[in-house]
Amino acid sequence: MSSSDLGGLRRFLTRGLLALAVSATAACGFQPLYGDRGVGAGAAEKLNSVEIASIPDREGQKLRNLLIDRFYESSRPGNPRYRLDVVLTATEQKLALQKDASAVRAQLLVNAPYRLTDTADGKVVFASSARSMISYNILEQHYAGVLTVENAYDRALQEISNDITTRVAMHLGRGS
Incomplete structure (x- = not known):
């Protein structure tokens, strides 16, 4: 040849x-998660039927805003079929201790158990938990240190909102 x-x-x-x-x-x-193939509407349309309950504290407000941006294409649902309740907890752990017992590195663990409730009968149709672990440097300058911690929270909340959105979309896509 x-x-x-x-x-x-x-x-x-x-x-x-x-x-x-x-x-x-x-x-x-x-089949694609956000596609219109298959039975019923796509995941984006089903996510639009979920009301996102208020989450306490500043980080909770940030997480709720991230979820709202991901769940709703244009406007919030007028008569939602589901309600999403999220509880947010965060712990910080000091790492990399120096000889004088001061830390130069820290780890932020954010945990967000959530449940999806059917508004018609009040039954929980899906429950799970999302978590994120973010490490950051502890800086000596006060303002820079505050910004570093805030950035760590923002990254953790972004990961959690992505996880919650994906899992809820998958559950709703199963035809619940």
């Missing part, structure tokens, strides 16, 4: 394997 024949055979085999892989993915029941 010539080199041009081998090149053509390789392309043919590569395309055949690619077609086989694509058809195998379609046969396994894969």
Whole structure:
């Protein structure tokens, strides 16, 4: 066989394997999370039927705002089918202690148990917990230290909002 024949055979085999892989993915029941294929509406439309309850404290307000931005495309639901309740707790742990017992590194653990309740009958249809662990440097300058801690909280809340949104969308996408 010539080199041009081998090149053509390789392309043919590569395309055949690619077609086989694509058809195998379609046969396994894969469908996009935010797509409109399948039974009912897409996850984005179902997320729009969830009311997000108030979460106490400043970090709770930030988390609620992140969830609102992710759940609602344009406006909040007028007659929500579900209610999402989230409880937010955070702990800080000092790491990397120096000889004088001062810490130069810290770790922030934010935990957010949540539950999705059907507003029609008050039953909890889904409950889970999201958590995030963020490390940051402890700085000597007061203002810079405050900003570093605030940035750590913001990163943790972003991770938690992504996790909650994905899990609730997956649950609602199952046709609950």
